[in-house]
Amino acid sequence: MGNKQTIFTDEQLDAYQDCTFFTRKEILRLHGRYHELAPHLVPMDYTNDPDVKLPLALIVNMPELKENPFRSRIVESFSEDGEGNLSFNDFVDMFSVLSETAPRELKAIYAFKIYDFNTDNFLCKEDLEKTLNKLTREELTPEEVVLVCEKSIEEADLDGDSKLSFADFENMITRAPDFISTFHIRI
């Protein structure tokens, strides 16, 4: 393949190809998208691994994420510091997991992280309530929200600690056949 690009070295592109679900072309395109978010911050030359992170506010304004009610949580789960500042690696990681080729287990792990608002590795009632409110955009009354969350935990909680661990969550996901087809963002 013609090596006309100077953004990444060949080894870097190969590494990205092996570690994510993207091809070389897609990685270059992703870099283009990353660059246009902040042209003065993001260098065009990534051969020496510059340490550049874009803040949350820039990333959630991307058209692919703008309409998503979970955009802040998604970006936070993929950032290293938990605040939503994404380096290019994190950026690629995010879209790789959310791509259509990612397997269900991987998506389930990150879905769990995204819905876990207080990052305690459990989906407690408050997490579920926040999730539901974001999903239904406040169309349900608070009593209904509480009722739904209680019922969900009742149904899915298998070890009886009144919150959902990852095992419970994944079990619930296997019963929802279109999880994989809806849990993706195309870029």
Added chain:
Amino acid sequence: MARSVNFDFSSHHMEVALESPVDEEVVHDSFSQLIEEQSQSVGLEMEDLSDEGRDHLAYLPAPAQGGRESDPLIEERWSSATLRVLSCSRGAIISQYYNRTLQLRRRKQTRPAIRDFSRSAPSIRGYGMESDDVSEEESKRERLVNNLQNLSLSDRVHMLRAMPLSVAEKNELRKRAYNFKEGQPRSSGQIPCCSRLKYYVIIALRQSWYSCLSSLHSLKLWQVALKRVGGRFGTGVLSYFLFLKTLLLFNVFLLLVNLLFLVIPQAVAPPEPQGPAVPFTGLELLTGGGSFTDTLMFYGHYSNQTITSGCRPAHNATGLSGQTDCGPHLSYNTPLAYFFTIGVSFFITCIILVYSMSKSFGKSFHINKSQGYLAVKLKEMLSEVSRREQRLARLGWAQRLARLAVHALAWLMCLGGTVGSALAVFYCSEYLHQDLEKRALSPDHKPLEREASSLALPVVVSSINLLLPGLFNAAGWMEEYESPSVRTYVAIFRNLLLKMSVLARLGLQCWESFVGQELYRFLLMDLIFTVLDTLFGEFLWKLFSQKALKRNRKPVFDIARNVLELIYGQTLAWLGVLFSPLLPAVQIVKLLLLFYMKKGSVMLNCQAPRRPWRASQMSTVFITLLCFPSFLGAAVSLTYTMWTIRPSQACGPFRGLSTMFQSAKQSVQELERANPRLAWLSWVHAYLLENPLFLFIAAGVFLMFTYFHTQVVDGQRKVISLLQEQIENEGEDKKFLITRLQTIHEQRRSFSPKQRTHTANEESSF
């Protein structure tokens, strides 16, 4: 690590499922080890202060939510031992992927695996605290890298991609895995050209497949409209529209098949007209008679000749047909084509129906995409649940008896109405036929009047179909059913009885083209009455109730009735397809009109049902209703027609034969004569297709397969519930063991403050 319980039998998933028993043993091992460790150290406690040094107490962030009951598990201070047990994130991920690569290696190679590493495989996703033991993680990473190196290239890439680590860490692992083996990370120039080509081909195929899928998604018919209706009115009303779409697809399929195999060949080689040309008057669109009779629309037009392409074979004076030099001799046997097209399309429709029925039985729980829709669906579920809970109050037996009496009365009314209308149709049709015959014999032909009078019967039937469900609704309103679902099912059943009896009365008294015309008329009348019903029933009723009755509520969309209308129409179409190959086209036009009309009417005139109810099983019921009474009835009558009834002598592709089926027989015999090697075909034909025993055996085998399939699905469900119970029990076990660990540690720690205060006192004295 959680194990997803899925039962597709690819080897990869079996492997993942198999990990389960192995890991469980390991968990118990590590627990028992730790407990022993701890209890031993309690014994040596008094003398061994060095334990304290190793004991890194760590603090959990205090739970932000108040009001949680105190639970020994939610302690604020954890021992490192417990932390080791509870730790997750990177350490656990690395160990878990170490296990997986190990399994992969064991599968790929035959040499014994390295078993002496202690595999800590904590299954509880704990409290987000990393293990303090960095060196242990390092060694685990080394082992993982070692395993990765020994995998094949594609496996390595596959494993790397599936790991839930960040890209930077994966990069690390990859570099180390490659470094050891090949001295430097592989660069693209060094891949041999063949595998590179294969790689690009695979990538290109994958990309094109995804772009295909995405374009298919965007082409989905009526997607926006369906979402809007579903979001505003709930899944019940939506299921009606989805059912409409399904029917449309069935008809499109039928139409395409008919077009391809019947209409086009016949259109290409039109037979001679059978009578004087009849001028086109507007009434034909309604009645299907007149100038439409001798067209491609109806059975009578199709010839019973074998169409040959190219030049006709020239006949000499001696009667021999000589072959002219016109190129390849293609012949198209119209009767055979007619017979097989209809037969095979029905067979395929049957298979599709059964498949979609079994698929919809399997679906239990789905979450839908758009958020407005989700809110409505949740409301539905909530109201059903809350109502079920309210029914806990039991009624006394006297009240129960009263309820039964009311039910019985309602059923009596409905059955009486059904029987009455069936009789009415019967007598009406008798009278009309006599009238028709009289008119035909009478000297003054008024063709227009004759055509118009043939409309009378369909009008009667359609008006009965319109009025009687109103009676059923009134009866249903009188009784109180527990949930709207039950009420709908009962209403559907009653309506069904009515429709079946009415249809049965018509019978096949007249003959092929005439039957086709009758069915065409029925279909059309159905459409007209539905339009009228929509206008009057919904639009005017809304105006009336808002202006005159000053009610704020708009009328509610009656799902049961509308679905039955659809099924009725589809039954007519299926009955008629043998006699009018283009009838699916009429049905398609009708369904399209119906969709837009109903959608407009629902949006304008109706409101969401006051008590929302769940309709996820509704589509199953609709498809089942479509399959069993409707399709089966049509198929049975079709088979009866083809096998036993004598086709009319003067028209159609089967003229001159004793049954339609005979055409197939004849053609097979001809084939045998032409080509003696195919004698086995006629043997097959004689012994299998003609023998009804074979059909029974085939039906029996089919039923057996269905039964087997349902048993398998049932068994899988049972296994799933058993495994869920097992998971629950595991959770209990783990809770118990952890509390035990904690108590032991507490005992240990209760000694140490005494020691600490002792030393502090010593220090303070200085």
